[in-house]
Amino acid sequence: MSIPDSHALRALLLHRLSEAEAQALEERLMQEDGVLEALQDAEHDLLDDYAHGRLNDADRVSVERHLLATPEARQRLEVARSLARSRGTPAHTQRRLWRTWPLALAAAASLVIVALVMPFRFGTGDSEKIAEVFLPAENPRGTPSQPIDIDAAATEVRLQVEIPAASQTATYGVEIVDSQGRSAHAANGLRVHEVSGYSVVELIVPGRAFAAGPGAVILRELQQTDPSASSAEVFRWQVQVNRR
Amino acid sequence: MTDESTKIDPFAALLRHLSQGSEPGEAVYEKLRMRLIAFLRLHLPAEADELADLTLDRLAQRVASGTAIQNVHSYALGIARMVVFEARARFAREQSSVEEAAYLQQALTPDPDTAGPDPEATDAALRGCLEKLGAPAAELILEYYVDSGSNRIEARRRLAQRLGLSLNALRNRALRVRAALEACVREKLALRDGRRPKDTSDEPSEAPSR
Numbered sequence: 001m002s003i004p005d006s007h008a009l010r011a012l013l014l015h016r017l018s019e020a021e022a023q024a025l026e027e028r029l030m031q032e033d034g035v036l037e038a039l040q041d042a043e044h045d046l047l048d049d050y051a052h053g054r055l056n057d058a059d060r061v062s063v064e065r066h067l068l069a070t071p072e073a074r075q076r077l078e079v080a081r082s083l084a085r086s087r088g089t090p091a092h093t094q095r096r097l098w099r100t101w102p103l104a105l106a107a108a109a110s111l112v113i114v115a116l117v118m119p120f121r122f123g124t125g126d127s128e129k130i131a132e133v134f135l136p137a138e139n140p141r142g143t144p145s146q147p148i149d150i151d152a153a154a155t156e157v158r159l160q161v162e163i164p165a166a167s168q169t170a171t172y173g174v175e176i177v178d179s180q181g182r183s184a185h186a187a188n189g190l191r192v193h194e195v196s197g198y199s200v201v202e203l204i205v206p207g208r209a210f211a212a213g214p215g216a217v218i219l220r221e222l223q224q225t226d227p228s229a230s231s232a233e234v235f236r237w238q239v240q241v242n243r244r
Numbered sequence: 245m246t247d248e249s250t251k252i253d254p255f256a257a258l259l260r261h262l263s264q265g266s267e268p269g270e271a272v273y274e275k276l277r278m279r280l281i282a283f284l285r286l287h288l289p290a291e292a293d294e295l296a297d298l299t300l301d302r303l304a305q306r307v308a309s310g311t312a313i314q315n316v317h318s319y320a321l322g323i324a325r326m327v328v329f330e331a332r333a334r335f336a337r338e339q340s341s342v343e344e345a346a347y348l349q350q351a352l353t354p355d356p357d358t359a360g361p362d363p364e365a366t367d368a369a370l371r372g373c374l375e376k377l378g379a380p381a382a383e384l385i386l387e388y389y390v391d392s393g394s395n396r397i398e399a400r401r402r403l404a405q406r407l408g409l410s411l412n413a414l415r416n417r418a419l420r421v422r423a424a425l426e427a428c429v430r431e432k433l434a435l436r437d438g439r440r441p442k443d444t445s446d447e448p449s450e451a452p453s454r
Contacts, residue, residue: 003412006397012286026286030279030317034412039282041415044389044422045396054392069289075433078363079426082370083389085363155363206363 003034009042014062043067044080051080052204053130053158085156085204130156131207135217135237137164145214145238152243154207161219164235166192166199173220173231174201176209185209188222188231212243254304261307261316276300276317280324287328295331299324365436366429373428381421388418 004025011017012025029035049055050063068074131154135146150157161174173188190201201219216238222231262276263269280299284292302323306313313319374382384403391399404414 026283027321029283030321036279036282037416037419040419048389049392066289073289075430076426078366079370079429081363082366085367086370087386087390
């Protein structure tokens with residue numbers, strides 16, 4: 001018998017199956033070789049998705065309720081988060097609810113940029129230190145730099161930047177530099193994806209990369225069709241970071 | 245009066261019962277225990293290990309008492325379901341719904357001992373552990389867990405093909421490496437905090453070679 005597919009196992013872990021479906025899978029877990037390993041694999045993937053912020057609200061709550069109820073599980077989550085940070089959070093096909101509303105705000109167009117570059121917190125206990133920042137590819141006229149307010153206690157920032165003229169054949173790099181031009185954080189190999197009609201890449205940045213004061217966020221593009229080419233800067237946001 | 249020397253040790257009886265196939269009884273026992281823990285973690289994660297041992301104790305008692313058991317895995321699952329039912333009933337008796345909510349909330353609220361460590365410390369531990377695992381294992385873990393959704397499946401298929409492995413073999417290898425990585429990070433953080441690392445002797449201590 002084939003191993004249950006990852007969707008079914010994910011649904012089991014999230015307690016989304018009917019009782020009969022869950023019992024049938026549990027029976028297979030006990031009886032069949034390979035199902036335990038597939039379930040563990042699905043659990044890792046769920047934790048990774050949680051760590052990357054890829055889950056919708058319902059799934060996120062379900063993970064917290066069912067998978068993060070023990071100290072051991074929370075330690076495993078820390079490893080997942082560390083792995084996510086080590087990779088700069090690739091953005092392929094990611095979609096989460098939180099992304100949609102700043103973009104919807106952007107769509108309103110009449111809002112000033114400071115309203116779009118606003119941090120906010122997740123409501124969950126263990127993600128209180130995560131701030132979120134969205135940078136639209138539109139420089140505010142007459143504003144030398146965009147203010148970014150980030151909670152002083154934020155240890156991570158989920159940074160989402162809009163790509164002005166997105167290319168599906170390109171990968172993107174994002175670098176944060178301080179006022180002296182020194183690199184505070186850089187991530188490469190990011191891919192563009194669509195959210196609410198906007199092309200964006202996103203990454204998780206250590207909070208310390210956004211030191212208080214002036215700085216810049218630089219977006220670079222590398223065309224995969226030309227391996228010999230170096231990445232080219234396509235956009236730069238001058239920012240004024242406020243940590244409070 | 246029963247002669248003590250003729251008493252059947254339930255655990256020994258269970259191991260004998262589990263030795264009937266081609267695998268040694270000890271290996272079947274360990275596999276059964278891991279599956280029970282996985283099942284119980286779906287229902288009562290905080291007590292999964294303890295309830296798995298309780299389930300196995302009861303299973304051993306039944307075997308020792310001569311109960312005819314055709315499918316031991318299915319039988320164990322039946323006992324485990326009853327153990328979950330009993331634990332929930334006990335919990336309901338002991339806790340009001342308000343207390344249960346508080347208990348569950350507490351389970352989600354990190355205490356000083358279990359609060360998430362400083363991300364920088366975790367990152368440093370992770371880097372050290374990836375180095376310790378060696379480049380092939382580190383590359384495997386970073387590639388295996390890199391994507392999401394359908395990209396994840398496709399990326400793993402490509403990785404398996406490149407390494408000349410089946411998807412199942414690749415998954416098992418990634419699971420072993422990840423378990424070793426998690427154990428290593430846990431140990432490094434515990435040592436850094438001056439705590440005695442939890443015994444992880446049942447977990448793989450090193451990653452398999454590629």
